[in-house]
Amino acid sequence: MRKIKYVLLLLILCAAGYVVAAPWLTAYRISDAVDRHDSVVLAELVEFDSVRQSLKQQLNSRVLRELGTDNKQNPFSALGASLANIMVDGLLDTYMTPAGIERLMRGETPAPGIPESSPPQSPGDEAGHDPNDTKNPPERKTLFSDARMGYQTLDRFVVTVTDEKGREADFVLSRRGLDWKLTAIALPL
Template sequence: MRSLIIVIVAAVLVIAAYVAWPFLGLYQLASAIHSGDTNAALARIDVPAVRRSIVYQALNEGSRITKVGRHLKGFERQLALNASTSYVDQQLAGIVTPDFIEQLIAKGQIPENFAPADPSATHAVSLPSNPLRYIHGWGLVSPVKFEVTLGVSSKQEDWGSLVLRRRGLLWRLTEVSLPQSVVQRLAATLKAKMESGNWPGGAAPGR
């Protein structure tokens, strides 16, 4: 009986430690970003994956207001978004840099070199220096995937969510879901760049 109790206690401790592990990874990521330790931050960010998640959100938002986008059905819309995301992601690789991503997720601000500042905008902090204080929801989606919703503001529309995946012994940021206000600004700026031909990689799509 005593041996069984020891095994149960040990199992509970192991599970508790595993559940706490991604929270530690989240805290280490925030600390690295806010302390300016670029190497440590980049070790914890899958830059291509995060960039793609940001581009996808902007394109998804932008497509909602187009005539074509409104008429596309679920599967057709998904195919169109995936194709557009792949192309735009390649074009933006030179501008949606690690610095861009760090500033966006740490301050909720779009860097000036991508979009002019909007004085009327309220910037939501997606990843504060001590993120554990501002968690509004979390879930261990799988043994290697952790999702957390964060926000300093009391307004839910200002919150963002992050997805971390375990790669070996390290939890790395792979997806960012931005507040709607930030996504709308990104979508508007991206649309303007595409229409004007002011494209980081040279020509705009279709030109």
């Protein structure tokens, strides 16, 4: 009888350990999928619709604020709002690809026009690097290398990445049953 209690206690501790460690494991799986350019696994771990919506809200409010179109007395505010929406949709087409997500997670800014299915660059393909120089390949920032990770609530886990200029972007993972998924990205706007 005593062995059954210990086995049961061990199973409960293992289950609790998994529940606590699950968002860290998901962050690792996302990192691994991005490094391997595995869009199938990335699609399983990212809710692209909710990430797109979170980015769209942030970018729309930023563009409208910059254009000053939140002033309802301005007759051109409706035109500015519709143009801003078109610009934001174009920007999101860049961000909502595995390559765009990878650049955001590395703390880089995605460049417009990057094809989704572009093969990974070899070290000699990068600008300013001599392809014959095998001693000093260009450094590529490791995914989540400078990231801070932690729970905000029991159902919300945040990975904070700092870019080259010291700005922070938050990658929000949310609990979906026993699994975790990337559901929002808070850009340093």
